[in-house]
Amino acid sequence: MGLTELQGLVPELRKRGLLPDSQPISTMEQPLRILSTETPHTSYLKISEGCDHTCAFCAIPLMRGLHRSQPIADLVREAAELGIQGVKEINLILQDTTWYGHDRRRLDPPAPLLPDLLRALLAGTDVPWFRIFYMYPSGITPELVELIANEARILPYLDMPIQHGSDRMLQLMRRPERQVTIRERVEQLREAIPELTLRTTVIVGFPGETDDDFGEMLDLLGEIRFERIGAFTYSLEEGTRAAEMEGHVPVEVMNERLGELMDVQREISFEKNEELVGRHLMALVDRLVDDDGDLDAIARTTGQALDVDGATNLCDAVGVQPGSMIEVEIVDSLDYDLIGKVTQS
Numbered sequence: 404m405g406l407t408e409l410q411g412l413v414p415e416l417r418k419r420g421l422l423p424d425s426q427p428i429s430t431m432e433q434p435l436r437i438l439s440t441e442t443p444h445t446s447y448l449k450i451s452e453g454c455d456h457t458c459a460f461c462a463i464p465l466m467r468g469l470h471r472s473q474p475i476a477d478l479v480r481e482a483a484e485l486g487i488q489g490v491k492e493i494n495l496i497l498q499d500t501t502w503y504g505h506d507r508r509r510l511d512p513p514a515p516l517l518p519d520l521l522r523a524l525l526a527g528t529d530v531p532w533f534r535i536f537y538m539y540p541s542g543i544t545p546e547l548v549e550l551i552a553n554e555a556r557i558l559p560y561l562d563m564p565i566q567h568g569s570d571r572m573l574q575l576m577r578r579p580e581r582q583v584t585i586r587e588r589v590e591q592l593r594e595a596i597p598e599l600t601l602r603t604t605v606i607v608g609f610p611g612e613t614d615d616d617f618g619e620m621l622d623l624l625g626e627i628r629f630e631r632i633g634a635f636t637y638s639l640e641e642g643t644r645a646a647e648m649e650g651h652v653p654v655e656v657m658n659e660r661l662g663e664l665m666d667v668q669r670e671i672s673f674e675k676n677e678e679l680v681g682r683h684l685m686a687l688v689d690r691l692v693d694d695d696g697d698l699d700a701i702a703r704t705t706g707q708a709l710d711v712d713g714a715t716n717l718c719d720a721v722g723v724q725p726g727s728m729i730e731v732e733i734v735d736s737l738d739y740d741l742i743g744k745v746t747q748s
């Protein structure tokens with residue numbers, strides 16, 4: 404079966420008698436656009452499939468084909484159902500969320516774009532938190548920024564992969580942004596959206612990356628000071644342009660550069676976390692932890708996404724439940740995590 408046919412897998416196995424009817428597999432039987440997490444109050448909603456971009460390192464367009472947006476009505480219905488099931492946070496994902504609707508923009512009337520989808524989700528559901536991932540920097544429009552800035556239910560959290568910080572590497576990677584456009588975009592976003600948490604992703608050791616290229620990336624990251632960074636060493640994907648390029652960087656050099664980058668980011672993350680000490684923030688409780696008889700809890704603020712970011716550890720969390728939205732006071736900070744106490748549950 405192809406990736407887009409997986410929803411038929413369980414029915415097919417049942418039809419062939421290979422899976423008993425009495426054995427539900429809920430994660431496979433719901434629409435493939437809904438990806439559950441281990442915390443039942445958070446869910447992912449995939450708003451499209453495929454990708455129209457041609458980043459040199461990436462095999463996703465080869466595997467998943469061109470971009471196809473899901474109709475708004477289906478997405479709103481699925482999000483509303485998730486809300487009824489108790490989901491408090493929906494993470495909108497696809498390969499480039501800013502591209503939503505662009506595959507159908509020549510229709511008459513033109514297909515709705517991401518801001519239209521966000522407005523429809525706000526109007527058609529009661530879900531308190533929407534978080535948007537994987538936004539191609541050049542696709543973030545003023546309309547989108549205004550919406551994020553003015554709608555409390557769309558979290559002031561932006562995941563904007565830049566992939567590198569050297570213009571030469573960005574060109575080799577076939578990315579449209581350059582240092583100057585990345586700087587401009589970050590400046591506009593921080594000015595327009597108060598309390599913004601900015602996350603990015605970078606690749607270390609793309610073929611041809613020199614010490615100077617890597618140094619340029621470190622300088623840019625040190626200057627911009629993203630609140631969160633996901634950094635990965637380059638890995639070769641068959642069939643991509645990068646696989647055929649010269650100058651593949653030895654693994655030990657990639658690992659050394661990655662370590663250096665993470666040292667820089669750890670310091671930035673710690674300093675950003677320190678700035679939050681004393682603040683009162685809204686948080687979503689993920690789970691309770693019994694720490695030798697003391698009831699603690701793990702929660703996340705609007706600036707902490709599930710699985711990829713740090714969390715807020717709450718001591719003495721009597722009275723809170725997983726899935727509840729509470730107010731916390733940040734009392735201490737670690738490199739990536741925060742320590743808080745419950746002030747309102």
Ligand code: SF4
Nearest residue numbers: 454456458461463498
């Ligand atoms: S990195 Fe993302 S935007 Fe680029 S081709 Fe791959 S999926 Fe598309």
